[in-house]
Amino acid sequence: MNELFRWNELADQPHNVASKKERFRSHWKHARSYLHLFRINLPLLVPGLSLYRKIRRKMYRQTLSLNRAIGVAVTPLESKKAEIFHYLEELGVKNVLVRLASWEREKINQYESFIARLNRRGYSVLVALLQNRYDVLEPARWQQFLRLSFERLSPYATYFELGHAWNRTKWGLWSFQEYLELARPALALAEEYRVKLVGPAVIDFEFHLYPAVLREIKFDVISSLLYVDRTGAPENAQWGWTLEKKLALLRAIIDLTPCKTRPCWITEFNWPLKGMEPYSPAPGRPCVSLEDQANFLVRYFVLGLASGLVERLYWWQLAARGYGLIDPLSSPWEIRPSFRALRTLQSFIEGSIFRGREFHPRAWIFHFERGKERLAIVWTKKGSLEYRFNRPVSQVFDRDGEALDFKGERVKIEARPKYVFFEADTL
Numbered sequence: 001m002n003e004l005f006r007w008n009e010l011a012d013q014p015h016n017v018a019s020k021k022e023r024f025r026s027h028w029k030h031a032r033s034y035l036h037l038f039r040i041n042l043p044l045l046v047p048g049l050s051l052y053r054k055i056r057r058k059m060y061r062q063t064l065s066l067n068r069a070i071g072v073a074v075t076p077l078e079s080k081k082a083e084i085f086h087y088l089e090e091l092g093v094k095n096v097l098v099r100l101a102s103w104e105r106e107k108i109n110q111y112e113s114f115i116a117r118l119n120r121r122g123y124s125v126l127v128a129l130l131q132n133r134y135d136v137l138e139p140a141r142w143q144q145f146l147r148l149s150f151e152r153l154s155p156y157a158t159y160f161e162l163g164h165a166w167n168r169t170k171w172g173l174w175s176f177q178e179y180l181e182l183a184r185p186a187l188a189l190a191e192e193y194r195v196k197l198v199g200p201a202v203i204d205f206e207f208h209l210y211p212a213v214l215r216e217i218k219f220d221v222i223s224s225l226l227y228v229d230r231t232g233a234p235e236n237a238q239w240g241w242t243l244e245k246k247l248a249l250l251r252a253i254i255d256l257t258p259c260k261t262r263p264c265w266i267t268e269f270n271w272p273l274k275g276m277e278p279y280s281p282a283p284g285r286p287c288v289s290l291e292d293q294a295n296f297l298v299r300y301f302v303l304g305l306a307s308g309l310v311e312r313l314y315w316w317q318l319a320a321r322g323y324g325l326i327d328p329l330s331s332p333w334e335i336r337p338s339f340r341a342l343r344t345l346q347s348f349i350e351g352s353i354f355r356g357r358e359f360h361p362r363a364w365i366f367h368f369e370r371g372k373e374r375l376a377i378v379w380t381k382k383g384s385l386e387y388r389f390n391r392p393v394s395q396v397f398d399r400d401g402e403a404l405d406f407k408g409e410r411v412k413i414e415a416r417p418k419y420v421f422f423e424a425d426t427l
Contacts, residue, residue, distance in 0.1 A: 003017050004017070004132070004133040004134060004137075004172070004399075005017065005103075005132040005133050005134065005172055006201070007101075007103070008278045010278050010321075011278075011279055011281045011322060012075070012281065012317075012320065012425070013094075013170070013281050013282060014132070014170040014171060014172075015170065016169075016170045016280055017170070018170075022171055026169070026174050027174075029174075029243075030174055030175040030271075033175040033176060033177055033293070034048060036212070036422060037208055037209070037212055038175065039043055040211050040212050040215075040403070041208050041211055041212075044211060044253070045207045046255055047256060048160070048249075048256055049252075050248050051252040051255060051256065052248050052252040055248045055251055055252055055309070056244075056245070056248045058308075059244065059248060059307050059308070059309070060307065060308075060356065060357035060359075060366070061304055061352060061356060061357070062308055063353055064306075064353070064354050065352075065353055065354075066305055066350065066351070066352050066354060066368075067350070067351050068094050068095055068312075068350070069095075069305050069312050069313070069341070069365070070092050070093050070095065070266075070305075070312075070315075070324070070345070070346050071093060071095030071096065071097055071126070071267075071312055071313060071314035071315070072088075072091065072095070072096060072300060072314060072315050072317065072318050072342070073096070073097040073098070073099065073128075073268065073314055073315065073316045073317035073318065074088065074096050074097070074098060074317060074318045074319070075098075075099065075317060075318075075319070075320075075392070076098065076110060076111060076114035076115075076347065077129045077319070077328070078110055079418070080319075081114070082326065083319075083328070084120070084319065085117070085145065087298065087318060087319070087325075087326060087333070087335075087339070088123070088318065089121075089341065091318070091325070091342060091343050092178045092341070092343060092346045092347055092350070093346050093347065094122060094123055094124060095123070095124050095126070095312060095314065096118055096123045096124070096125050096126070096309060097125075097126045097127075097128055097161075097267060097268075097314045097316075097317075098111065098114070098115060098118075098125060098126070098127055098128070098157075099127075099128045099130055099201075100127055100128065100129055100149060101130040101132075101155075101360070102129070102130060102131055102134075102135050102141070102142060102145045103134075105130055105148060106262070108148060108149075108152050111152075112152045112153060112156070115127070115153055115156045115157055116155070116156045117222060118156070119155075119156035124158070124159075124160075125155065125156060125157040125158075126159045126160075126161060126198065126265075126267065126314070126327060127153055127157045127158070127159070127160045127161065128160075128161040128164055128201070128267065128317075128393065129145070129146070129148065129149055129157070129160060129161060129162060129163065129164070130163075130164045130171075131163050131164065131166065131171065131172055131173070131182060132171070132172040133172035133173075135172065135173070136172055136173060136178050136180065136182065139181065139182075140183075140273075141223055142182055142185070143185045145187075146185060146186050146189050147189055148193055150189050150190070150192075150193040154160050154193040154194065154195050155334065157195070157220065158195060158196055159195070159196050159197075159198050159220075160186075160190070160195050160197060160198065160202050161197075161198040161199060161223055161267055162182070162183050162186050162197055162198070162199040162200070162201065162212065162217075162219075163179060163182055163183065163199065163200065163201050163304070164201050164225075165171060165202075165203035165225055166178075166179045166182075166201065166202075167202050167203060167204075167206050167209055171256070175210055176212050176213060179200065180213065180216055180217065181214065181413045182373065183199060183200070183213075183217045183290070184185060184216075184217070185421060187217070190397065193321075196220035196221065197217075197219050197220050197221075198219060198220065198221040198222075198223045199213070199217065199222070199223055199281060200214070200217070200222075200268065200407050201223050201224075201225060201267065202224055202225065203224075203225040203227065203268070204226070204227055205226070205246055206223070207243065207246075207249060207250055207253050209255065210222075210250075210253050210254060211255065211257055212412070213255065214257035214258065214259045214423070215257055215258060218258055218259055218262075219259060219262060220262065220265070221262060221263050221264070221265050221311075222237045222254050222262050222264045223264070223265050223266075223267045223336065224250060224264065224265075224266055224267070225266070225267060225268040225269070226243075226246065226247075226250070226268075226269055227268075227269050227270070228243050228246070228300070229269075229270070229271045229272065229282060229286035229288075230271070230285060230286050231290070232292075232296075233292075233295075233296055233299070233381055233382075234296055234299050234300045234303055235278050235299070235303075235364070235381045236381075239384075243300065243303055243304070244291075244303055244307065247280055247303075247304060247307050247309045247310060248307075248309065250264065251264065251309040252394055257386065262308045263310075263312075264309065264311060264313040265310060265311060265312040265313070265314070266310050266312070266313040266314065267314050268298075268314060268316040269313070269314075269315065269316065269322045270293075270315060270316045270317070270324075271286065271287075271288045271292065271296050271297070271323065272286055272287045272288070272290065272322055272323040273283065273287055273289075273290065273293060273322060273323055274287040274288060274289055275287075276321055276322040276323070276426070279320070279321040279322030279323075280322040280323065281322065281323065290336055290337050290338070291337060291392065291416070293323075293335035293336070293337070293338045294336070294338040294340070294341040294400075295341075295379070295399065295415055295416055295417060297315065297338050297341055297342060298341050298342075298345050298377070298379075298399060298417045299417060301313055301315075301345060301377055302345075302364075302377050302417075303364075303372050304365055305349075305354070306354045306357065306366050315342065319333065324336070325338045325339035325342060326339055332409070337399075337400065340399075340400040341399050341400055341417075343401070344399065344400055344401035344419070345377075345399070347401070348375065348377075348397075348419055349370075349377075350370055351370055352368040352369060352370040352373075352375075353368065353369050353370070354366065354368055355367040355368060355369055356366070357383075358376075361377060362381075362385055363379070363380050363385060363387060363413045364378065364380070364381075364382070365377075365378050365387075365413075366378075372420065372424045373424070374391075374421065374422040374423075374424060375419055375420060375421045375422065376419075376420045376422070377417055377418075377419055377420075378388070378413045378417065378418050379413060379414065379415060379417040379418070380413055380414060380415055380418055381415065382415055383414075383415070384409070384413060384414040384415075385412075385413055386397055386410040386412055386413075387411050387412075387413050388409055388410045389411065389422070391422045392409075392422060393406065393409070393411060393420055393421070393422055393423075394421050394422060394423045395420075395421040396418055396419065396420050396421070397418065397419040397421070398412060398416065398418055398419075399416050399417045399418065
C-alpha cells in the first residue's frame with residue numbers, strides 16, 4: 001500500500017485504503033491467529049450456548065433501576081461549543097462519549113478544555129482512544145499517546161475506551177494479537193493515573209473475539225460497538241440473531257471469561273440516513289428515513305436497557321449530517337426527529353424502575369415506574385393493533401413527547417413508540 005491510513009472527515013471514519021486483494025493477502029498471512037481463535041472458542045461452545053439459554057429465560061422478567069443509563073457521543077467542534085452545550089443540556093443526557101484520535105494529539109489542549117467543561121457541568125465522560133496503523137508499527141508512539149491522554153484528561157474523565165473497531169482493517173489492525181499489543185501498556189498506566197479501562201471495543205456481531213482478549217486484559221467495563229443497522233429494525237434477525245439474542249449471547253460469552261462480574265456498555269450504535277451518502281458511514285442498505293431512525297433509536301435503547309444485560313448505551317452521535325441527532329451543517333442547526341425521540345425517552349425513564357415485559361405475539365410492551373408514575377413503552381415492528389391494558393390508562397404520549405387525545409380503553413400500538421401512563425391507584 002502507498003498509504004497506511006487516510007481519514008474520511010465527512011463520515012468520521014477511515015477510508016479503506018487497502019484493496020480487496022491486499023486485505024485477502026494480509027488475512028491469509030494471519031491465518032494462524034484465526035486458528036488460535038478457533039482453539040480458544042471451541043471449548044466454550046457448549047457451555048456458552050447453555051448459559052445463553054439460561055440468560056434468555058430470565059430476560060425482561062427481573063426488575064432493575066435505570067439511572068444515567070443513556071449516553072450520547074459528541075465531537076468537540078471548537079467553533080460550535082455554544083451550540084453543543086446548548087443541545088446537550090436540552091437533550092438531558094448526562095453520559096457523554098468523546099473520541100480522541102492518536103493522530104490528533106496536537107489538539108489535546110482543545111480536548112482537555114472541552115472535557116473539563118463537561119465535567120464542571122456534571123457530565124460523566126467516557127474518552128474513546130482511537131488508533132491507526134502507524135500506532136501498531138510504532139508502539140512507542142501509541143504508548144506516548146496513552147500517557148498523554150491519561151495525564152491530561154484523567155482529572156475530568158474516569159473511563160477510557162482502549163482502541164476502536166479494531167476488527168475492521170481500515171482502523172489499522174490485522175489481528176487480535178495486534179490489539180493486545182496496543183492494550184497491554186495501558187494496564188500499568190491506568191493504575192498509575194487511577195482511571196478505569198473500557199474495551200475491547202469490537203464492532204458488530206463478532207463475539208468470537210472476546211474470549212481471546214478478555215482472558216488477558218481484565219477491563220473494568222466490557223464494551224461493544226453493536227450495530228444492527230444492516231438488518232433494519234432492531235427486532236429483525238441477522239442469521240437468526242435479533243438484538244435481544246445478540247445481547248444474551250454477548251453476556252454469556254463475557255461470563256465465561258475472567259471478566260464475568262464486569263458491566264457491559266454498548267459504546268456506539270446508530271442508523272445512517274437516506275440521501276446523505278457522502279456523509280454516511282455505511283451507504284446503501286443500512287440507510288433509513290428520519291422517521292425510522294427515530295423509531296429504531298427508542299426501540300434499541302429500551303430493548304437494551306430493559307434486558308438488564310447492558311448497563312449503559314451510547315448513540316453515535318449528537319451532531320453529524322449523515323446520521324446524527326442534529327444536522328450541524330444546516331444554519332441554524334436542524335433538530336431531527338431522533339433528537340426529540342431521545343429527549344423524550346430520557347425524560348420519561350431516567351430514575352425509573354423497569355418492572356417487566358408483557359409478552360405479545362405482535363407488540364413489544366415494557367412496564368416502568370417512577371415514584372407514583374406507572375407507564376408502559378409500546379410499539380410494533382410493523383403495522384398496528386388495538387390493545388386493552390388490564391389497568392386504566394390516564395394519558396398517552398407519542399414518541400416525541402406530544403400528548404395524544406386519548407379516549408376510551410384501548411391504545412393503538414404502532415411502529416412509532418408510545419408512552420402509556422396509567423392511573424396510580426391501580427397497582
